Amino acid sequence: MTIDPSTAAAEIGVAAFVDNITAIRALVAPAAVMVVVKADGYGHGLLTMAAAARSAGIEWLGVAVPGEARQLRMAGDDGRLFCWLYGPTEDLTDLVTADVDLGVSSLGELERVVSATRQSARRARVHLKIDTGLSRNGAPAAAWPELCRTAAEVADLVEVVGVWSHLAAAEEIGHPSIEAQVQAFDTAVAVARSAGLDPVLRHLANSAGALGLPATRYEMVRLGIAAYGVDPGVDVAARAGVELQPVMTLRAGLVQVKELTAGSGVSYGHTWTAPYDTVIGLVPIGYADGLLRQAGNHASVTVNGRQVPIVGRVCMDQCVVDLGPGAVDRAGDPVVIFGRGGQQANELAADCGTIGYEIVTRIGPRLRRVVSPGLQED
Ligand SMILES: Cc1ncc(COP(=O)(O)O)c(C=O)c1O
Structure with missing residues (x-):
């Protein structure tokens, strides 16, 4: 089914990937770097890129869908792994059993994580997601206090380790959404704390935020495209003094x-x-x-x-x-x-x-x- 690699192939430079990660890690420290390996490691190969990130000392990997998390666990990856996009009928039990951290955007998702903990007889770790203005997934501000209160009530079953969100236009210098999203994020974290939660990991930044917006780095950044050596916008990496190598x-x-x-x-x-x-x-x-x-x-x-x-x-x-x-x-x-x-x-x-x-x-x-x-x- 595949083309003979002597005729055509996608060459993957693992050393370039590791170098990109290392350079960005140094830039964002003391914030941690989660390397995002969804969509088959951005087309580069899920298992190869995950192993390369781990070899570079990366504690956290991020994937979108449960199938990706399962594939990593089946391949023997046992590090911290974050997964955030699942449908309303998907069973999350094996993910909780496999020690996968889950993103939670709604009361319905929280309920399903709770039921997964009962099935797996294990406490789950979740990161509550607030929609700070991308208008994609995440709890709207109006639903946030109740989501936080409910999560605090089920603390014996579910540990809230993080609060997170996603930026809409981090690669555009001075885009008004950036400031607004940071403010909304800080407000959401304060609400979570006042509900009795202790989200030790706040994460908001993607590659463009990690590279160009220090105020968005918090405890962790979720690094995708820049790790693969592709600038998230126009000269975003160069402005941050990082020379990306194509992977x-x-x-x-x-x-x-x-x-x-x-x-x-x-x-x-x-x-x-x-x-x-x-x-x-x-x-x-x-x-x-x-x-x-x-x-x-x-x-x-x-x-x-x-x-x-x-x-x-x-x-x-x-x-x-x-x-x-x-x-x-x-x-x-x-x-x-x-x-x-x-x-x-x-x-x-x-x-x-x-x-x-x-x-x-x-x-x-x-x-x-x-x-x-x-x-x-x-
Ligand atoms: C929720 C989330 N976090 C982080 C990333 C990584 O973004 P980027 O590839 O721009 O670094 C993505 C990718 O789209 C994402 O969906």
Whole structure:
């Protein structure tokens, strides 16, 4: 089912990941760093990235959904693990048994954690989530006091170790939501304390907050995209004095090179017609592998160290690049779609009208994640 890695692969630089984490850890200290490994480690491989984060000394990992937490536990990870997104009918018992910390956004979720503790005969650890203005999950301010009071009443079954929230626009300098969210967060923590709770871990910041907004760091930051070497915005890391290294390199070899006469149409729909006699190359990566269709006629790749445009529509399995008149590239020559030796994921993203997050998390299952050093696969 997978493409031979000598033809195309996503190379994962574990050392770069560890270096990014180490640099950001030093920046945010004494706040702790939770490394977020949801969505298959942002497309890089859940187990590989989790193990790499642990090897870098990271105490906390974060995942979105229970399946991700279960996969980590089944693989033997027994460190602190936070999971925050589950549906109204999911049974949480095995998560409580497996010592997974749960995010709780509502009374209904709290009740379900309580029932899970009864089933598992174990006290649960939860982090209550306040919606400070993202208007995504989290308890609205009006429901917060009751959530805190109820959590305090079931303290023998549920230990509230944290209060948390998520920022809406941390990468935008001076965005008015930042100040408002910090204030709402502080108010929520005060309410929790007055209800008798002792949330020792306050966490609000994502990568952009961790890098650029010291007031959002509290006891812990939840670090996602920056750990993978992708800037959460424009120069957010550089402004914080952190040099991020790309962790994923999407690379391939040209599978065919041929001459094309002026006036020939290329790929489905002939959305590009060669304006001159030229040489085209076939790259064995398409939208099923995560090279977005929007890249056709908008983005470029690096072939033999030079940037060449993707011409015509990106197909499911392949795309075509214009190597230029007289090009002497040959089948097998190296192509970097993004990463080391090529453009950054954010640059490809900009050409496709999206963000680097989507570029790395969309890499399809046919492409092997080849891990260096060591060249194991996740
Ligand atoms: C709740 C939560 N915390 C932290 C993160 C990490 O964010 P980032 O990748 O911007 O660091 C995410 C990712 O979207 C998230 O959903």
